[in-house]
Amino acid sequence: MKRYYQPEVETASYEEIRQIQNEKIVKQVRYVYENVPYYRNLMEKKGVTPDDIKSVDDIKKLPFLSKDDLREAYPYGLLGTDLKNCVRIQSTSGTTGKRVVAFYTQKDIDMWEECCARAIVAAGGTEEDVVQVCYGYGLFTGGPGLNGGSHKVGCLTLPMSSGNTDRQIQFMMDLQSTILCCTPSYAAYIGESLAEQGYKPEDNKLKAGIFGAEPWTEEMRQEIEKSLGIKAYDIYGLTETSGPGVAFECEEQTGMHINEDHFYAEVIDPKTGEVLPDGEKGELVFTSLDKEGFPLLRYRTKDICILSRKKCSCGRTHVKMTKPLGRSDDMMIIRGVNVFPSQIEAVLLKEGYPPNYQIVVDRVNNSDTFDIYVECTPAMFSDIIADMQAKEKKLNLAMRSMLGIGPKIHLVAPKTIARSEGKAVRVIDKRKLH
Amino acid sequence: MAITQLSAFLENTSGTLCDALTTLTEAGVNIRALSVADTKDFGILRIIVSDIEKTKAALSNDTLVKETPVIAVKMNDKTGALKEVLSIFKAEKINVEYVYAFTGSAQGDAYVVLRVDELEKAETILAQNNIKTLNDSDITDYLK
Structure with missing residues (x-):
């Protein structure tokens, strides 16, 4: 069985990868400088010219790009080539204002799909496999990315898109899908639905799943692996850089290999912008090395992670990143424990609560208080107090096991949590810590 | 034979019970029996009413309402x-x-x-x- 999609690159030595990166970065920086006035202005403000960039070691001289820049430059300000050379647009959900739109030339699409193909092969995919893609298709990158990767590997591809679980299950059983691609929460839901329909894990032909686009825990991985009878692989990516496949997990399941021949990764101190050594936790920053349509240099992902160059048993040499451990912009320290709203949301969703919640942190008598307000739903509402309290208690325990500290849970009436611009204000920190 | 009780989720803050009863009054619903169970955060208003459908229609805009046979x-x-x-x-x-x-x-x-x-x-x-x-x-x- 083929272990790598592009073995010559995926298992290249550190020096070989550096050489590829060095050659590409010089060209990419010059390309951006010449074609993207928005970024050229940033470089000029910082007094950097393309001549200053001779290798990836010089990347740290370049200015950062943030999501604010993407919004400011919306829609065409960071475009790297004429629109006539572009063949595709993908976009983010845009929950915090303007959407991010990314442009792709055919070469960009091929590169992106090859990255996804590497992820599929790493999960054991071959041309014998039937890949069921139930990420959303459309502007969201999940469906198109894995769909393209599956084609590149030569798998029989089932472009299901998301939703309609009964149909997903029918196709999965009738057409004997072997690899499932979707969000981890949807994988867990499919697992539950299969069990409800009386199927045992061994009744399906699935062997692997490639799950991403949202945070998930090791516990969730084990649950999914058990309920579907598969090995579950993580995949990482963001629309700004291309989509899923920027990094992917191998059989060792100890982090995701970043496709370093296309994306140069740095981890920085989010406050100072200083580059941190491998092994330290910080904000992940990506520099595209060979993109045409939407090249981004030093794009701050706001994802917090750790990079590792520890030798991997799979034989791949590319640097590994941990699962995002949170975001640089919303971490709280409550009673000495790091808490990310994303973790809280993950627990709520896993426990069947709506994502309408509010976290309130305060300090009373030198001790932190930690309260979560959740909107009650018809499914949760009972005429019996004890039933309601049991639900609160169960949620408290689930939070405690995820976070290490237990919040006070408060059920509140529907539509009562304050919303601004259509999105709920998630965190209210009343402590004056800064 | 069972009868239908309606329960409504009310936050345990001042005025919520009054607001719910105002809604019922405006809808012309008569309450035959009533009980409130409460916790620190919320209460459950349980009522037996003259007109179940009218009550549900009046309350259900923003309030969680459940029917229970009792x-x-x-x-x-x-x-x-x-x-x-x-x-x-x-x-x-x-x-x-x-x-x-x-x-x-x-x-x-x-x-x-x-x-x-x-x-x-x-x-x-x-x-x-x-x-x-x-x-x-x-x-x-x-x-x-």
């Missing part, structure tokens, strides 16, 4: 009447989740609403013991 037993307003009913449930191991009472308009009549874990069994046992329970039309007719 047993309403008519009994003589005298010492030990409720105990008799509960003794029957105890003997049959039927668990009472909650209970509240209301009086009839005729002197000497009392009604007790019981929420039990095994509704059908409870109804059968009560019938066997010749204990009269109300149905929804009794409530509606009574309030006309």
Whole structure:
């Protein structure tokens, strides 16, 4: 069985990868400088010219790009080539204002799909496999990315898109899908639905799943692996850089290999912008090395992670990143424990609560208080107090096991949590810590 | 025979009960019996009303409302009447989740609403013991 999609690159030595990166970065920086006035202005403000960039070691001289820049430059300000050379647009959900739109030339699409193909092969995919893609298709990158990767590997591809679980299950059983691609929460839901329909894990032909686009825990991985009878692989990516496949997990399941021949990764101190050594936790920053349509240099992902160059048993040499451990912009320290709203949301969703919640942190008598307000739903509402309290208690325990500290849970009436611009204000920190 | 009780989720803050009752008043709904169970954060308003559909329509815009079948037993307003009913449930191991009472308009009549874990069994046992329970039309007719 083929272990790598592009073995010559995926298992290249550190020096070989550096050489590829060095050659590409010089060209990419010059390309951006010449074609993207928005970024050229940033470089000029910082007094950097393309001549200053001779290798990836010089990347740290370049200015950062943030999501604010993407919004400011919306829609065409960071475009790297004429629109006539572009063949595709993908976009983010845009929950915090303007959407991010990314442009792709055919070469960009091929590169992106090859990255996804590497992820599929790493999960054991071959041309014998039937890949069921139930990420959303459309502007969201999940469906198109894995769909393209599956084609590149030569798998029989089932472009299901998301939703309609009964149909997903029918196709999965009738057409004997072997690899499932979707969000981890949807994988867990499919697992539950299969069990409800009386199927045992061994009744399906699935062997692997490639799950991403949202945070998930090791516990969730084990649950999914058990309920579907598969090995579950993580995949990482963001629309700004291309989509899923920027990094992917191998059989060792100890982090995701970043496709370093296309994306140069740095981890920085989010406050100072200083580059941190491998092994330290910080904000992940990506520099595209060979993109045409939407090249981004030093794009701050706001994802917090750790990079590792520890030798991997799979034989791949590319640097590994941990699962995002949170975001640089919303971490709280409550009673000495790091808490990310994303973790809280993950627990709520896993426990069947709506994502309408509010976290309130305060300090009373030198001790932190930690309260979560959740909107009650018809499914949760009972005429019996004890039933309601049991639900609160169960949620408290689930939070405690995820976070290490237990919040006070408060059920509140529907539509009562304050919303601004259509999105709920998630965190209210009343402590004056800064 | 069971009757339909409506429960509504109310936050435990000042004025929420008044607001809910204002809504019912404006809808022209008469409340036959009422009980509130509360925790620190929220309360559950349980009501037996003259018009179930009208009540649901009036409340359901922003309020969670649930229908639950409960047993309403008519009994003589005298010492030990409720105990008799509960003794029957105890003997049959039927668990009472909650209970509240209301009086009839005729002197000497009392009604007790019981929420039990095994509704059908409870109804059968009560019938066997010749204990009269109300149905929804009794409530509606009574309030006309």
